[in-house]
Amino acid sequence: MIAEERWSRITNLVNSRGVMTVAQLMEALDASESTIRRDLGRLDAMGRLRKVHGGATRVSSSEYVMVDQSMSGRKGLHVEEKRAIGAYAATLIQPGDFVFIDGGTTTECLVDALTETNATYLTNSLPHAQKLLAKGCRTLLTGGEAKPLTEVMVGAETADILRRYHFTVGFWGTNGASPDTGFTTPEFEEASVKRVGIAHTKHPYILCDSSKFKSISLITFAEFNDTIVVTDRIYDQQLYDTGNVIEVMGDLPL
Numbered sequence: 157m158i159a160e161e162r163w164s165r166i167t168n169l170v171n172s173r174g175v176m177t178v179a180q181l182m183e184a185l186d187a188s189e190s191t192i193r194r195d196l197g198r199l200d201a202m203g204r205l206r207k208v209h210g211g212a213t214r215v216s217s218s219e220y221v222m223v224d225q226s227m228s229g230r231k232g233l234h235v236e237e238k239r240a241i242g243a244y245a246a247t248l249i250q251p252g253d254f255v256f257i258d259g260g261t262t263t264e265c266l267v268d269a270l271t272e273t274n275a276t277y278l279t280n281s282l283p284h285a286q287k288l289l290a291k292g293c294r295t296l297l298t299g300g301e302a303k304p305l306t307e308v309m310v311g312a313e314t315a316d317i318l319r320r321y322h323f324t325v326g327f328w329g330t331n332g333a334s335p336d337t338g339f340t341t342p343e344f345e346e347a348s349v350k351r352v353g354i355a356h357t358k359h360p361y362i363l364c365d366s367s368k369f370k371s372i373s374l375i376t377f378a379e380f381n382d383t384i385v386v387t388d389r390i391y392d393q394q395l396y397d398t399g400n401v402i403e404v405m406g407d408l409p410l
Contacts, residue, residue, distance in 0.1 A: 159195070162187065163204070166195055170205045170214050177211035202391035203370035221331045221373040224305050224342055230261045237365040237388035237405065242266040244404040245327055245363055245386055249275055253324045256353050257284055259308030260329030262363040267291075278321065280309040280349060303346070310345040315352045326357035328383070330364050332371035335380045335398055340373035347377040354378050361386055369395065 162185060169184060170176050176184075181192045200207035205214060242265025249255055251274040257263050259281035267287045277288050278296040288295040300314030328350055332340040339362055341347050354360045360383040369392065381400055388405040395401050 162191075163195060163199055166192075166212075167199060167204045170212050175208075175211060175213045181211070198391055201366050201370075201389065221340075221342055221371050224331070224346075233261075234365040234367055234388075238262045238265045239269070240388055240404045241363050241365065241386050243269045244402070245361060246270040246272070248325060248359075248361065250325075251275060254278070254321070256318075256321075256323045256326035256357060257281065257288075258326070258328040258350065258353065259284065259306050260363075262365065263327050263329050266327055266363060278323070280314055282307045282309075300349075301345075306346075308346070310343070310349050312345075312348075314349050318349065318352045318356060321356055323353070323357040325359045325361070326353055327361050327363055328354065328378075330362055330368055330377075331373040333362065333364050333368045333380070333385065334372060335394055337372050338376040338379045339383075340371075340376050342373045342375070344375055347375040350377040354382060360384070363387075366391065 165185060166181060169181065178189060178192050182189055185192070196205070196207045196212050199205045199212070205212045238261060241262055245266045246269040249270060249272045251272060253275040255275055255277045257267060257277060257279045264284060267284050270291070273292050276294045276296065278298065279285050279288065280298040280300065282302065285295050285297045298309045298314045298317045300309035301311040303310050330339040331342060341350065362383045362385045364385065364387055366387050366389050380398060383400070385401045387401060387403060390396055390401055390403045390406065
């Protein structure tokens with residue numbers, strides 16, 4: 157049985173019964189435990205079911221992200237995926253570039269990985285600015301109101317400052333990502349700043365781990381085809397079909 161057929165059968169079983177154990181799926185599909193567990197991991201990443209201890213449960217829709225998490229609360233999530241995304245994104249910066257780096261834990265991994273000091277960096281993130289300075293990078297910081305939860309600068313002043321600049325390359329985080337709803341975030345002021353920054357960047361990139369493809373937040377700040385997306389793995393055919401998603405861990409086992 158090919159993987160797609162197996163995934164379809166697993167999804168149908170979980171959706172029809174609400175919950176299935178690994179043992180039940182092994183028996184129903186005549187498959188090994190390792191195969192079922194691997195399949196559940198892939199299907200969970202696609203958003204087609206929810207993997208739980210010992211099995212899986214059905215999901216009815218995407219998860220809505222109503223509020224931002226703190227930086228400290230997000231740092232322990234999807235660490236290896238974020239590091240791989242950040243390492244790839246760092247290779248996109250060339251000597252002489254004027255680079256915008258948005259706040260967030262995935263973009264922080266980019267800052268940690270970058271080695272190009274012959275470029276100019278502007279960020280609205282207080283911790284990113286400190287790290288860039290420590291690397292010896294020419295660093296500019298936007299004005300605006302400091303948001304305690306995510307340690308980024310937001311508001312009308314921040315957006316006005318970004319309108320003065322034209323970046324050669326830029327990198328943004330997101331709370332949700334979908335070809336249908338675009339890139340989303342919970343707060344209006346932060347969405348406005350992201351929207352202006354992307355509009356003033358020649359080569360904009362969204363850095364997001366694959367869990368974000370299962371989430372939708374309150375405000376769209378960019379359409380899905382407005383940027384290039386850098387993620388760890390692609391599990392959904394719809395994402396392959398967009399043609400603007402870069403997969404940096406696709407050849408690695410789950």
